[in-house]
Every structure is written in structure tokens, then in C-alpha cells.
Amino acid sequence: MTKINKKLEELRAKVDGLDAELLNVLEQRIAIVNDIAEAKKDDHSALAFRPGREAQVLRKILKTHSSELADEVVASIWREIISAVCRMQKPMSVAITAPEKSVGYWDLARTHFGSATPMSLHKSPTVVLREVSADPSRLAVMPWMNVEKDTWWEHLAQGGEDVPKILAALPFVQNPSGAFEDLNALVIGQAEPEASGDDITLFVIVTQDEVSRARLNETLVKAGLEGHCLDSRSPAIEEGDWLHLFQVADFVTASDERLAKCAELLGDSVIKTVVLGAYAVPMGSDD
Known part of the structure; x- marks a missing residue:
């Protein structure tokens, strides 16, 4: 019994050491992000949201990771970090349109934008379109399942400087454990789309x-x-x-x-x- 306890203590000590290393690396990453924000101080865009760059990062991480963790778990960890550092650079909030299955759309948005991003839920796409058109720091999540029923894209077809654009699709990494795994949504906002390579x-x-x-x-x-x-x-x-x-x-x-x-x-x-x-x-x- 003593040998087993000693072995457990050794393994737990290694875990504690790795936790300290992880925290140290995370703090280094945050410090670099602060330097990036300083280098971008002349950038007058309202959002630090970079959907193309974020997609490239996640694709690389999920392609190279070899642990027994599921892809959706690894993706969730990085999504939390990415969303947090985006908000450190510039304010960001999310309005969600959910005429039905509101829990599912809320989960899609929360998984992608992290646990601390301010979010609000609305039944009416008109309300959400008005909010995201009026506030450049606000993103919107819009249902995208049945094109024949979805009419919000007609507003985007007007074009113009303050009209939001489609920037991302949710979920980026499918979670098979989700209760509403058949849901899909698009993220819109007052920013320019950027290429991710696919x-x-x-x-x-x-x-x-x-x-x-x-x-x-x-x-x-x-x-x-x-x-x-x-x-x-x-x-x-x-x-x-x-x-x-x-x-x-x-x-x-x-x-x-x-x-x-x-x-x-x-x-x-x-x-x-x-x-x-x-x-x-x-x-x-x-x-």
C-alpha cells in the first residue's frame, strides 16, 4: 500500500509541475498578445475577431495533437483562450437569434466565443440585425439551416458600410454529444471576411x-x-x-x-x- 501511495504522490507531483508549466506558458502567450495589441494601436477596427486566422490555428492544432482528448475538447480549450485574448484587445459581445431550439444556439455560441463573452438571446432576427448594425463591437449568431425560411440574409444584400457581413460558421468543430448537433449558424458582424485557406x-x-x-x-x-x-x-x-x-x-x-x-x-x-x-x-x- 505504501508503494502505491508513493507512486501516486510522484504522479500527482508531476501533474502539479505540468500545471505550473502550463500556467507559465499561458501567461507568456498573454504577454505576447498584449504586445500585439500595442503594435496594433493604430488599427481603428472595432473588433479583434479574426475568424480566418482562428480557423487556421484550430486546424493546425487539431491536425497535430496526438493525445487521447477528443477534438472537441482540445478545440474548446483553444476557443476559450482565443476569445479571451480577443476581448483583452477590444470589447466584444454576441447577440444570438434563436426562434426555436434556443438552448442549442446558445450552446453553439458559448462554445465558440467562450464562457466569459457577454451574450444575449433574442427570438427576432430583426432585433439582432438592428443591434449588430448599430454596434461595430457586437457580433451576431444567425440560424442557417433552412435557406427557404431564413430571410435575414436579405438585409445583408442591401450592401453598404454599416451592413454586417458573414464572417464564420458554427459549429467549427462538431460536438457529437450536443443535444442539438444538427444545428448550424453563421456569425455576422461589421468586419471584413478574411481567407483561411479553405x-x-x-x-x-x-x-x-x-x-x-x-x-x-x-x-x-x-x-x-x-x-x-x-x-x-x-x-x-x-x-x-x-x-x-x-x-x-x-x-x-x-x-x-x-x-x-x-x-x-x-x-x-x-x-x-x-x-x-x-x-x-x-x-x-x-x-
Whole structure:
């Protein structure tokens, strides 16, 4: 019994030593983050949120870690650290739209943005869109399961300086133990999307006239874009415009020549093209 207790004491001492090392390394990381914040003091952006960079970090960590910890546990540890240091640099809060399954959407947001990030829950997407449009330091989590029912993206299709853009997709790492593991959401905010190396872009082409889904998809191919039309919305009024929502497997910006090619191929009916944003493809996604 004495030998067993001695062995346990030795192992626990090693664990205590490793805990001290972990804390020391964490404090070093925080110190570097403070130096980064100082180096970025002339950066006038409202958010320190870097979804493309964060996706790159998590992909690398999950690819290289070899412990018996599940990927979602490792990802959760890094998400807590990343979110905390983002808030150290600049304030950040999250508004969540959850017309149903509110617990599931809350868990998605909390897992991604950490246990200490200020969050609020709302049933109405209109309320959330208003909040995130008025406050550059606020992000929003919007449901993204049934495109035909989701209408909030039409607000983003207006374009403009203060109109939020799509920045990330949740969950980035699927947690099979989640009660609502079938839920998906998009994060929007007043920031510019950034490439992660494996991305999905959403954009809208606004036309005066109706255009068939087949022609829209053919246009994408001819323009050199890999994707498809997710939805076409008829005008709410007789004199209104058509909105065509596209998803492509690439990081595409408003200046991309392929978007101009799409407009050219569709002809004079095109009023404008609006990039809604982009997100890093989640780990294990089949997109």
C-alpha cells in the first residue's frame, strides 16, 4: 500500500509541475498578445475577431495533437483562450437569434466565443440585425439551416458600410454529444471576411427580371466559380427586384473578376452584385 501511495504522490507531483508549466506558458502567450495589441494601436477596427486566422490555428492544432482528448475538447480549450485574448484587445459581445431550439444556439455560441463573452438571446432576427448594425463591437449568431425560411440574409444584400457581413460558421468543430448537433449558424458582424485557406463565400446577384435556377448555375460554371444558387427571392412588390443567393467553394471578394463575368453573362437585367461574406469551412464538413 505504501508503494502505491508513493507512486501516486510522484504522479500527482508531476501533474502539479505540468500545471505550473502550463500556467507559465499561458501567461507568456498573454504577454505576447498584449504586445500585439500595442503594435496594433493604430488599427481603428472595432473588433479583434479574426475568424480566418482562428480557423487556421484550430486546424493546425487539431491536425497535430496526438493525445487521447477528443477534438472537441482540445478545440474548446483553444476557443476559450482565443476569445479571451480577443476581448483583452477590444470589447466584444454576441447577440444570438434563436426562434426555436434556443438552448442549442446558445450552446453553439458559448462554445465558440467562450464562457466569459457577454451574450444575449433574442427570438427576432430583426432585433439582432438592428443591434449588430448599430454596434461595430457586437457580433451576431444567425440560424442557417433552412435557406427557404431564413430571410435575414436579405438585409445583408442591401450592401453598404454599416451592413454586417458573414464572417464564420458554427459549429467549427462538431460536438457529437450536443443535444442539438444538427444545428448550424453563421456569425455576422461589421468586419471584413478574411481567407483561411479553405472557405465558402456567399453572394447575391440582384436582377430586374426573373432568372431560372438552371441559367444561374450555368453562369457560375462559365464564370469559373464552383458552387450553386441556393435560393431566388421574388420581389415583395410589383416593381421590386429579384435576389439570387449563391454559395461558392472559394474566398471571393467584391473585386473578383469572376463576379464581373457573372454579371456580364446575365446581361442588362443585373442591377448589382453584393458579397455577403465568407466563412472558413468547418472541420469535418462535407461542403
